Amino acid sequence: MKLFSKEQIYQGDAFTVKAQNITSTELMERVGIQIFNWLHIRMQGAQVPIHIFCGIGNNGGDGLVVARHLVEHGYNVKTYIINYSKTRSKDFLINYEALKNTTKEWPTMLDNSDHLPEIHPNDIIIDAVFGIGLNREVDAWVIDIFNHFRASKAFVFSVDIPSGLDTDKVPENPESVVNAGYTLSFQTPKLVFFLPDTEKYTVQWEAINIGIDEAYIKSTETQVELIGKNEVLPMYQPRGKFSHKGNFGHALILGGSYGKIGAVTLASKAALSAGAGKVSCYVPQCGYIPLQTSFPEAMVVTDHSEIQITDVQLDFTPTVVGLGPGMGTHENTKAALKSFLATNKSPLVVDADALNILAGDDSLLKLLPELSVLTPHPKELERLIGKWTDDFDKLKKAKNFAKLYKVILIIKGAHTITVFNDKLYVNTTGNPGLATAGSGDVLTGVITGLIAQGFDAVQASLFGVYLHGKSADLKVEETGYQSLIASHVIEGIALAYLDLFKEPERPEIEEVEDKK
Template sequence: MKVFSKEQIYEGDKVTEERQKLPPSELMERAGLQIFNWMHMRMQGAQVPIHIFCGIGNNGGDGLVLARHLITHGYNVETYVVNCGNSRSKDFLTSYDKVKEVTKKWPQLLKCESDFPEIHKDDIIVDAIFGIGLNRSIEDWIKALFHHFKASEAFTLSVDIPSGLYTDKPVEDVNGVVKANYTLSFQSPKLVFFLPETADYTIQWEVIDIGIDREYLMTTDTEVELISKNEVLPIYKPRTKFSHKGDFGHGLIIGGSYGKIGAVQLATRSVLVSGAGMVTAYVPECGYLPLQTSLPEAMVMTDIDEKKITDINFDITPSAIGIGVGIGTDTSTIQAYEAFLKSNKVPLVIDADAINMLSENKKLLKLVPENSILTPHHRELERLIGTWSSDFEKLEKASTFSSKHKVILVIKGAHTITVYGQKKFINVTGNSGMSTAGSGDVLTGIITGLLSQKHLPIEAALFGVYLHGRAGDLAVEEFGYQSLLAGNIIDYLGEAYIDLFKQPEQAQEEVKTEDKA
């Protein structure tokens, strides 16, 4: 799913009006009607007090259209105009006049704190004050209104975006943003729904279709995309009846040090479970027995050193290599790493201390092959690209780094974001239970396994992140958030593959069957 920028949304509105020959307020009518349909389907005429707070721009106009439909269908509605300026938009005024035609109870004008209405916990608030066009600071009395919403504990529904939240820059004042329980976003979600600093301003979101021109939506390229099942299904490669292990590549995991062989075990096992035909682990001598006994399906090669990697020397021809899990940053390991990078011609997945060694020795970045996949967590990314003042700056720096060094960055997090030049791909799978030791090692193995199967690097990164998160989502249903282990994610990779081909109704039926059992 594409995530359109603010400028593209405005352009889409303009194109739609021109191509569909719409009157100026028609898109506002569509938006308000769709929000009404969403509420009406869920409320079915319930007489819960609904407080609709409208700004004086087009977002407020959407709220007025909603109010009109709710009023004509007999709902208990109170409508307010938040007087946040002197200039009303034309479409807002059109919608305002239409509301006056259907009720004698005209919208109340709010100008200061003394005008705030009483709101009870069981009421519903509709926030239609500011939309994506907000470009100025918010007055203190309006911030107080937002606090009034929060203090009431009433369910808050935001129209398109929580008021006070920008689409393209960080929040200036945390008290100047509505905390929404639910946001109905027009045509596509907003990037800020997925960034750590801004995601908490809406607990849930949903996209509603307001009829933006289909050709525009299909042909317009966006810098940001959401990656879900629909996006990864075309990446999947089915197997033929007469295929054999040699068709699915040979993955190599290089890593480990004394006390950290478990990281290699997790990554190596993940290579196989993700579908690679063969896998070899290259570890210090101390890792030989643990790996041979715990993972009989894998082959093991060892460094001459007992406790750390000092010389990366192997006589196999791997299809892809994952390097860095548990490897440490000993001086001799850095030297071995540099020598390896100078001679390597195989697609790479670079993780953990292999990233940290690049950060500490920037000259090594010149040796990293094009389209290598780096999988940093927060601190590793900070060491690699430098500090940032906001999530927007972080993504900008990540894009600059990716473009400069021609690599793919997989920024791990609640919504893992894969950065490929100026493109950003946001993953929708995964959960907080995966915040556990070894989860990143599993991801390294999955992506290495997919690379081994001749997926393009960007495909391997996107598919790997999706499968990793989906396996975690399936596993957490059995183990819970606190007790989920990295190994459980591997155990559910097969289920994640099967889940790719389940229809939504099939998945729902299985849940019902489990509930009955």
């Protein structure tokens, strides 16, 4: 799914109005009806008090349309206008008059926060104060209203985006942003819903189709894409009847040190479970017996050192190398890594200690083959790209780094983001159970296994991150967050593959059409 920038959203509205020969007011009516339908399906006429707070721009206009339809269907509605400016949008004024003609209880004008309406914990607040076009600081008295929302403990439902939240920067004052329990985002979600600094402003979100013209959606390139089942399913590579292991590549997992052979074991098992034809492990001698006994499917090659990697000597050329799990950062290992990179011709997936070694020596980064996949956790990422001020600065630095070294950078997190050139790919699978030792080694193995069997590096990154997260989502139903371990994620890879072809459950309730 494409995630549109603020500018692209405005362009999409304008394109739709022209292409479909409608007015902006008619488009606003369409939006409001979609929001009303969503609410009406779930509330079914319940008489809980609904407080609708509208700004004086187009987001407020959307709120007024919702208010009118709720009133017409008998809901207990009170509407307030946050009068923060003398300027009103044309469509706001049209819908303000339409609401006044619908009900005897006209909207209450709020010019300051001296007389805030009484709101009880069981009430519902609909937030339609600011939309994506906010280009000014939020007035102190409006912040007081937002704080009043929070103090009331009422459920807050935001229209398109929580008021005060910008689409492309982190708010300086958290109190200037509404904390929404649910946000209905128009057409597509916003990038800010997926970033650690800003995801807290809406507990849940859903994108609703407001009828932006399909030609615009298909023809417009975006810098951000959301990756779910629909996006990865076309990447799946079915296997022919006469396939054999030689068709699916020979993956090498290179790493391990005394006490950290488990990392190589996890990555190797994940690579084979993801579909690699063969997996070899290159480890210090202390890893030979553990690997041969715990993972009989793997072939094992050992360094001449007992406890660490000191000299990589191979008598075969692997299809792909997963580099770094459990490797350690001993000086001899650093020298061995430099020597290996200078002669290596295979694609690389780089993780863990290999990343830390690269971060300390820019010359090693220049030895990486193009389209190498780097999978840092937050601290490893900081060592690679430097400190950042906020998530948007982090993404900017990550893009610059990926372009400079011509690599794919996977930023691991609740919504893992894959960075390639100027594009960001936001993953939708995964859960807090992945905050466990070894889960990163499993991801390295999955991506390595996908490249081994013929996926290109970008596809392997996107598909691998998705499978890794989906596996955790399926297994956590058995284990809970706290008890999920990396081995469970490997077990779940098969389930994640099978889930690709599972039919989605049909919704129990169909949308109702507005009767007006």
